[in-house]
Amino acid sequence: MKTLKAMRVESPLGNITLLASPQGLCGAWFAHQRHEPAESEQALWQHNAQHPLLEQAALQLQAYFAGDLDAFDLPLDLSGGTPFQQSVWQALLTVPSGQSQTYGQLAKRLHKPEAVRAVGAAVGRNPVSIIVPCHRILGADGQLTGYAGGLWRKQALLKLEGHPIALPSSDSLFPE
Template structure:
């Protein structure tokens, strides 16, 4: 088993855990994010303060949040996903900053038009928030739906990228 090295990045939207394997960046999760790594899975992972890939990921995230970067250039290790999940995550990488797609559009793009729910589940299990831009996937009609890191973060990321999407009235901009 490949050793996993981790580092904390303090983003404007809260702390994030960055994880790297020998193959590349393998995880970027907001603190408390749904579908993040379990405590059991994280046993044996090593927290480091200096690691070239994790430092590069931190620097690119910093540039992204400053509005100076709209496409990440990092080696990625997507091997934790099933082949279907990996195909969905690869498709997400093709959505440019400032653009969005619906879950249905993504399912059709993958030639799986009847697999909208499966595509949605794969999007929700994306292990690399922001880097693999699952936040650019919207519900039908452009509605802000589903984000493992919280809808308020999804809205903030889309606004940062120039897509002013409003939260449904039942949600709050602030975490509970």
């Protein structure tokens, strides 16, 4: 069994739990995010605020939310997914900040144009939110659809990245 190290960090969109295995960052979940690990799994994690990889991830997230970082540079451990999920998560890493793709476009890039729903399910199960940018995947008509951390967070992340999608105006990017 892998020894997993965890750290909780604050962000403008709520607390994020980071998780590292010996191979790399394997988790980043907003508090109460859909598909976050069960409490029984979380109880096995060792919380370590001084873990070098978790510290680096926290610093990069801070720079990202400040608008100073477009792409993360962290070793990732995506081995917790099936081979298909891993291929989808790897493909997500190629969608640049400020851009997007639809679920259908992503399925075609993976040479599985008939697997749009399966691609969508894999995107939704992405264990490393923000860093593996599943928020950059939109519905067929370019609309915001599905985000395990909540659509308001997806909207805020896209707005932060300067995405050209027409987003509803608001007084503040982040809720108080």
